[in-house]
Amino acid sequence: MESANQTDIVEFLLLGLSDDPEVQSILYGVFLSIYFVTVLGNLLIILAINSDTHLHNPMYSFLSKLSLADICISSSTIPKMVVNIQTQNNSISYTGCLTQAFFVLLFAGLENCLLSAMAYDRYVAICHPLSYTVIMNTSLCGLIILLSLFISIVNALLLSLMVLPLSFCKDIEIPHFFCELAQIIKLSCSNTFINNILIYVAAFLFGGIPLSGIIFSYTQIVSSILRIPSVKGRYKVFSTCGSHLSVVSLFYGTGLGVYISSAVTDSPKKTAEASLMYSVVTQMLNPFIYSLRNKDMKEALRKLISKIAPHI
Numbered sequence: 001m002e003s004a005n006q007t008d009i010v011e012f013l014l015l016g017l018s019d020d021p022e023v024q025s026i027l028y029g030v031f032l033s034i035y036f037v038t039v040l041g042n043l044l045i046i047l048a049i050n051s052d053t054h055l056h057n058p059m060y061s062f063l064s065k066l067s068l069a070d071i072c073i074s075s076s077t078i079p080k081m082v083v084n085i086q087t088q089n090n091s092i093s094y095t096g097c098l099t100q101a102f103f104v105l106l107f108a109g110l111e112n113c114l115l116s117a118m119a120y121d122r123y124v125a126i127c128h129p130l131s132y133t134v135i136m137n138t139s140l141c142g143l144i145i146l147l148s149l150f151i152s153i154v155n156a157l158l159l160s161l162m163v164l165p166l167s168f169c170k171d172i173e174i175p176h177f178f179c180e181l182a183q184i185i186k187l188s189c190s191n192t193f194i195n196n197i198l199i200y201v202a203a204f205l206f207g208g209i210p211l212s213g214i215i216f217s218y219t220q221i222v223s224s225i226l227r228i229p230s231v232k233g234r235y236k237v238f239s240t241c242g243s244h245l246s247v248v249s250l251f252y253g254t255g256l257g258v259y260i261s262s263a264v265t266d267s268p269k270k271t272a273e274a275s276l277m278y279s280v281v282t283q284m285l286n287p288f289i290y291s292l293r294n295k296d297m298k299e300a301l302r303k304l305i306s307k308i309a310p311h312i
Contacts, residue, residue: 010093010094011091011092011093011094011097011172012091012092012093012094012097012172012173012174012179012184012187013090013091013092013172013173013174014080014081014084014090014091014092014174014176014177014178014179015090015173015174015175015176016081016084016085016090016176016177017177017272017273017276024085025085027085028082028085028086031078031081031082031085031280032082034074034078034280034281034284035074035075035078035079035082037284038070038071038074038078038280038283038284038287039071039074039075041284041286041287041288041291042067042068042070042071042283042286042287043067043071044287044291044301044304045063045064045067045287045290045291045297045301046064046067046068047304048297048300048301048303048304049061049063049064049300050064051300051303051304051307052299052300052303052304054296054300055296055297055300058121058136058141059118059121059122059125060296061141061145062114062117062118062121062141062144062145063118063290065110065114065145066111066114066115066118066247066286067286067287069107069110069111069114070111070282070283070286070287071283072103072107073103073104073107073108073111073279073283074279074280074283074284076100076103076104076107076178077100077104077177077178077279077280078280080092080096080100080178081177081178092179096179097174097179097184098160098163098164098179098184100178100179101159101160101163101179101180101181101184102156102157102160103156104178104179104180104181104279105152105155105156105159105160105181105202106152106153106155106156107152108206108278108279109151109152109155109156109202109206110148110149110152111251112206112207112210113144113147113148113151113152113206113210114145114148115210115214115244115247115248115251116209116210116211116213116214117144117145117148118244119213119214119217119218119244119248120213120217121136122217122218122221122240122241122244123217123218123220123221124136125240126221126224126225126237126240126241127220127221127224152206155202155205155206158198158202159181159195159198159199159202160181162194162195162198163181163184163185163188163195165190166185166188166190166192166195167188167189167190168187168188168189169187169188169189172187173187174187175271175272176271176272176275177272177275177276178279180275181199182199185199207252207255211252214248218241218245221238221241225237225238242293243289243290243293243294246289246293247282247286247289247290250282250285250286250289251278251282254274254277254278254281254282255278
């Protein structure tokens with residue numbers, strides 16, 4: 001197969017989810033609606049947390065950063081897909097493709113770290129309540145957020161820059177709706193052994209380690225809750241973890257689903273469809289999970305909307 005150096009590659013073609021014009025018109029409306037709901041929902045969460053002093057604590061500080069990451073990861077993928085459908089042009093520049101892959105990796109990694117940090121926050125609050133304010137102080141929370149961002153940037157940069165030396169075959173069609181790094185590497189005619197190893201290492205670091213931290217935290221939480229004599233008391237304490245557990249289950253469950261689907265099927269289209277869950281749907285549902293299952297968030301959102309409504 002004829003190959004070309006990466007400097008000769010002007011653009012890639014994102015094949016999307018369907019090439020049927022009727023299906024594409026439906027997808028256009030669906031994804032535009034999803035993007036609007038995602039941005040609006042997560043923006044309301046951020047504004048509600050910042051405007052209500054009762055929510056100025058580590059748990060909601062992490063949540064506001066998670067909502068911001070949700071907005072950013074959706075903004076990295078959906079707008080380009082919508083524009084491509086509208087213009088009937090599936091092309092994306094070489095630089096634009098690598099930039100998109102970088103931002104998806106960055107914000108997905110950040111979301112992983114923040115979910116783990118939120119689990120640790122719940123662990124300290126339930127298992128060490130008397131020391132909570134001392135352990136989860138402002139400095140530690142700020143350090144966790146900055147460290148999560150730094151690690152995510154380094155990981156995204158390393159994986160993205162490792163694509164630059166690769167040569168690509170003339171077949172530059174990406175069977176996906178965004179530039180997923182693994183799909184880009186599959187198009188290369190170069191030896192991609194190191195790239196694949198790095199992807200597996202990164203998947204372990206940003207999947208396995210945070211998930212292990214979450215499992216450990218909840219193991220300790222469950223152990224602590226079981227020592228509470230009152231059933232009502234157990235429920236009340238565990239209910240503070242309900243929203244976070246739902247988000248964790250959704251994020252890691254869909255991510256695992258994508259991994260399994262890519263391992264057992266040779267259909268890139270099915271893998272792309274599975275990727276919708278962790279890169280699009282999860283970000284839309286997170287605000288609903290936290291607003292519907294959390295009494296404090298409901299009250300904060302009610303106050304925010306009552307302030308905004310008279311000015312509309």
